[in-house]
Amino acid sequence: MRAQVGIVGAGPAGLTLALLLERAGIDCVVLESRTREYVEKRVRAGLLEQNTVDLLHELGVGERLAREGLEHRGIFLRHRGHTQHIDMAELTGRHITIYGQQEVVKDLIAARLDLGAPLHFEVSEVAIHDLEGERPRITYTHAGSEHELACDAIAGCDGFHGVCRPSIPLGLLTEHESVYDFGWLGILAEAAPTTDELIYGWHENGFALYSMRSPRISRLYLQVPADEDIERWPDERIWEELQTRLAAEGWSVGEGPIFEKGIAPLRSFVAEPMQHGRLFLAGDAAHIVPPTGAKGLNLAVNDVRLLAAALVDWFRTGSSAGLDGYSTAALRRVWRAQDFSNYMTQLLHDLGGGEFQQGLQLARLEYLERSEAAARSLAENYVGLPAAGDF
Ligand code: APR
Ligand code: PHB
Numbered sequence: 001m002r003a004q005v006g007i008v009g010a011g012p013a014g015l016t017l018a019l020l021l022e023r024a025g026i027d028c029v030v031l032e033s034r035t036r037e038y039v040e041k042r043v044r045a046g047l048l049e050q051n052t053v054d055l056l057h058e059l060g061v062g063e064r065l066a067r068e069g070l071e072h073r074g075i076f077l078r079h080r081g082h083t084q085h086i087d088m089a090e091l092t093g094r095h096i097t098i099y100g101q102q103e104v105v106k107d108l109i110a111a112r113l114d115l116g117a118p119l120h121f122e123v124s125e126v127a128i129h130d131l132e133g134e135r136p137r138i139t140y141t142h143a144g145s146e147h148e149l150a151c152d153a154i155a156g157c158d159g160f161h162g163v164c165r166p167s168i169p170l171g172l173l174t175e176h177e178s179v180y181d182f183g184w185l186g187i188l189a190e191a192a193p194t195t196d197e198l199i200y201g202w203h204e205n206g207f208a209l210y211s212m213r214s215p216r217i218s219r220l221y222l223q224v225p226a227d228e229d230i231e232r233w234p235d236e237r238i239w240e241e242l243q244t245r246l247a248a249e250g251w252s253v254g255e256g257p258i259f260e261k262g263i264a265p266l267r268s269f270v271a272e273p274m275q276h277g278r279l280f281l282a283g284d285a286a287h288i289v290p291p292t293g294a295k296g297l298n299l300a301v302n303d304v305r306l307l308a309a310a311l312v313d314w315f316r317t318g319s320s321a322g323l324d325g326y327s328t329a330a331l332r333r334v335w336r337a338q339d340f341s342n343y344m345t346q347l348l349h350d351l352g353g354g355e356f357q358q359g360l361q362l363a364r365l366e367y368l369e370r371s372e373a374a375a376r377s378l379a380e381n382y383v384g385l386p387a388a389g390d391f
Contacts, residue, residue, distance in 0.1 A: 001029070001147060001148065001149045001150065002149070002150050002151075003027050003028050003029040003118075003149055003150075003151050004021075004026045004027050004028060004151065004152050004153070004315065005017075005021055005026060005027075005028040005029075005151055005152065005153050005154070005155055005311060006028065006029055006031070006128075006136075006138045006149050006151040006153075006154045006155070007028050007029065007030045007031070007154075007155045007157055008031055008126060008128070008138065008154065008155065008156055008157060008158045008162065008163070008164055009030075009031075009032060009156070009157035009158035009159055009162060009164075009283075009285070010030050010031075010032035010034075010039055010105075010109070010119060010121070010157075011039070011105065011157060011158075011159055011283060011284070011300070012101060012104055012105060012108070012283065012297050012300050012301060013155075013157035013282045013283030013284070013285070013300040013301070013303060013304050014030055014032070014155065014157030014158075014282075014283075014304075015030065015105065015108035015109060015112060015119075016055070016059070016108060016300075016301055016304045016305075017155055017157060017282065017304035017307060017308055018030050018108075018112055018117065018119070019059045019061070019108060019111060019112065020059065020304060020305070020308035021308055021311060021312070022112075022115055022117055023059065024308070024312045024315075026311065026312065026315055027117075028117075028118075028155075029118045029119075029120070029149055030112070030117075030118065030119040030120070031120050031123045031126060031138065031140055031142075031149075032119070032120065032121050032122075032123065033122070033123055033124060033126065033158075034121065034122070035121050035122055036109065036121045039102075039105055039109075039121075040102055040105055040106045040109065041102060042101075042102055042105075043100070043101075043102060043186075043188065043260055043262070044100070044101035044102065044296075044297070045101055045291055045294060045296060045297060046098055046099055046100040046101055046103075046211070046213060046219065047096055047097070047098060047198075047211075047294035047297075047298075048065075048069070048096065048097045048098075048099055048104075048297070048298065049094075049096060049298040049383055049384030050094045050095055050096070050097075050383060050384060051298065051301070051302065051384050051386070051387040052297065052298050052301045052384075053065065053069070053095075053097050054387075055301060055305060055387075056104070056107070059111070060111065061107045061108055061110075061111045064103070064107055065097070065099050065103075065104075065107065068099065068103070068214070069097040069098065069099035070097065070098040070099070070212065070214070071095050071096075071097050072088075072095065072096050072097070072098060072196075072197045072198065073087055073088060073089040073090070073095065073197065074086045074087045074088040074089060074090075074091075074096075074197060074379070075088070075096075075197055075198045075199070075200060075382070076195065076197055076198065076199045076200065077199075077200050077202070077365060077368065078199050078200070078201045078202070078246060078248060079201070079202035079203070079362065079365050080202075081247055081248050081249055082248075083199075083248055084365070084368065084369045085197075086368070086375050086378060086379055086382075087379075088379040088382060088383045091372070091375060091376045091379040091380070092376070092379050092380050092383050094383040094384070095383070096294075096382070096383055098198075098211065098212060098213065100213050101297050104297070120142050122142070122143075123140045123141065123142045124140065124141045124142075125139070125140055125141045125146075126138065126139075126140045126158075126163055127139050127140070127163065127167075128154055128156075128163065128164060128167050128279065131154070131167065131168075131276055131277035131278055131279045132276075132277040132278075133277070133278070134152075134278070135150050135151070135152070136150075136151055136152075136153065136154050136277070136278040136279065137149065137150050137151070138151065138154060151278075152278070152315075153278045153279075153280065153311060153314075153323075154278060154279045154280070155280050155281075155282060155304075155307065156279055156280065156281040156282065156285045156286075157281075157282050157283050157285060157300075157304070158285050159283065159284040159285055160269070160284045160285065160288055162285050164279060164281060164285055165271055165281055165285050165286065167279065168276040168279065169276075172276055173271050173272070173273070173276075174271070174272045175269070175270070175271050175272075176268075176269065176270045176271075176272070177267065177268065177269045177270075178267070178268040178269075178342075179226075179265070179266075179267050179268075180226065180265070180266040180267070180268075180290065180345070180349075181225065181226050181352070182206070182223050182224065182225055182226055182266060182349060182350070183223075183224055183225070183226045183228065183263050183264055183265045183266055184209075184221045184222070184223060184224070184263070184264055184266065184291060185221065185222045185223075185224045185228065185230070185233060185238070185261070185262070185263045186219065186220070186221045186260075186261070186262055186263075186264065187219070187220050187221075187238060187258045187260060187261050188213065188217060188218070188219055188258070188259055188260035189217070189218045189219075189220070189255070189256045189257060189258045189259065190216065190217060190256040190257045190259060191216075191217070191218045191254040191255055191256025191257075192215060192216055192218070192254050192256075193210070193212040193215070193218045193254060194251065194252065194253060194254040195210055195212075198210060198211050198212075199246055200292075200344075200348055201245050201246045201348075202347075202348050202361060202362075202365060203244070203245035203246075204350070204358070205241065205244060205245055205350070206222065206223035206224070206245065206349065206350040207221075207222075207223040207245070207292075207348045207349045207350070208220070208221065208222050208223070208241070208242055208245035208246050209221040210242075210246055210253065218253075218254060218256070220238075220242055220253070221291075222238065222241055222242065222245065223349050223350060224263060226265055226266075228263055230261060230262070230263055233261070235258050238258065238261075239253070239255050264291075266290040266291070266292075266345065267288045267290065268288065268289060268290060268338055268341065268342060269287055269288040270286070270287045270331070270334060270335070270338060271285075271286050271287065272327070272331060273327035273328075273331075274286045274303070274326065274327040274330055274331065275323075275326055275327045280307055280323070280326060282300065282303035282304050282307055282330075283299070283300030283303055283304070284296065284300065286303070286330075286334070287299065287334050287338070289337055289338055289341040290341050290342070290344075290345045291341075292341055292344035292345040292348060292349075293337065293340045293341035293343075293344045293345075293381070293382065294382070295337040295340065295341055298337075298384055299333065299334060299337050302330070302333050302387070303330045303334075305387065306326060306329050306330050307326055307330070309322060310322030310323045310325070310326050311323065333385075336381070336385070340381040340382070343381075346361075347361060347364055347365070348361070
């Protein structure tokens with residue numbers, strides 16, 4: 001079997017890349033280890049930057065997003081019952097949109113299957129070979145038989161635990177990592193949100209976030225120790241702690257039946273460079289950000305926007321200049337997002353530093369309130385710097 005580009009992983013990175021390439025007449029095969037049902041139901045974050053929304057519209061997959069996505073002007077920061085609004089639309093002229101990552105994935109899968117383009121679920125024993133040559137290969141098992149796909153280039157879009165990054169020979173990759181000693185307990189509840197925009201809450205007990213998925217579904221998070229046992233968090237305790245950490249006078253969090261509950265660790269990770277020979281990494285395969293800045297999905301989409309443009313140029317003109325510069329271009333935005341995600345995490349979480357640290361955090365929150373320059377800096381990072389150029 002042959003394809004110009006073999007794509008490993010059908011998350012937001014792999015699926016968006018596949019659509020960008022097919023649109024330019026480049027054929028690709030997407031290989032995914034999970035079932036379609038699993039990837040469509042996997043609950044992840046749900047905040048899209050305007051760049052991401054614009055790209056999904058450009059790709060013709062924005063119809064449901066336009067109907068069901070919730071466009072927000074900004075966010076609230078809350079501490080000690082005091083609420084501050086960061087009006088991102090006013091500060092930057094740009095918006096953010098709430099739309100679950102699995103909804104994006106559903107729309108992208110439907111678009112690919114509509115094209116009749118190859119997307120194989122439940123593949124196993126995926127391995128990549130001959131990355132340094134002109135004809136890299138992917139071998140895998142699908143529906144009980146072994147396959148080999150010969151490509152011109154391979155896109156490693158297989159997430160943090162995938163096989164592509166570890167296929168790069170030892171010593172060629174530098175990995176930077178910082179693991180936090182806390183995680184996020186996240187819930188989905190059948191409860192009408194009692195806020196119209198997200199609330200990022202600072203509290204002595206730890207961070208809390210009030211987000212949503214629709215006018216009837218709330219998504220909420222609590223900072224918990226990294227090794228926390230979910231059994232220690234029955235529903236009543238979750239609601240009680242959310243009410244405490246997000247409290248404001250005359251107001252409460254809207255409660256309802258919880259239908260999804262899980263704990264995820266927080267990690268900052270970057271692998272450099274994001275390419276080796278004919279293998280190009282994109283999305284979580286190359287980097288992870290803590291979710292406080294809501295950047296994970298948006299970074300994945302930015303990577304493949306750059307990668308697709310470079311691949312199209314290479315196939316059309318034979319020039320590898322774009323591909324050669326892919327990692328450098330993508331990493332500029334990755335490090336910007338790492339810095340911002342780290343800043344938001346340090347601003348709002350209990351980092352274990354006691355009263356001195358709390359004093360610094362409260363001073364920073366107050367500065368955001370008093371200084372438009374400080375608020376604008378947060379806002380332009382949060383909504384995402386414009387996609388023009390290589391940022
Ligand atoms: N072979 C084929 N597919 C694989 C393999 C493999 N060996 N290993 C992993 N995969 C698949 C996973 O099942 C997953 O569907 O690769 C896909 C990677 O998708 P994501 O983890 O969603 O990563 P990405 O597309 O880079 O999107 C990044 O996802 O983790 C969130 O918050 C993160 O929003 C960000 C986004
Ligand atoms: C979410 O809605 O899941 C969400 C929103 C903002 C974040 C993280 C997660 O910073």
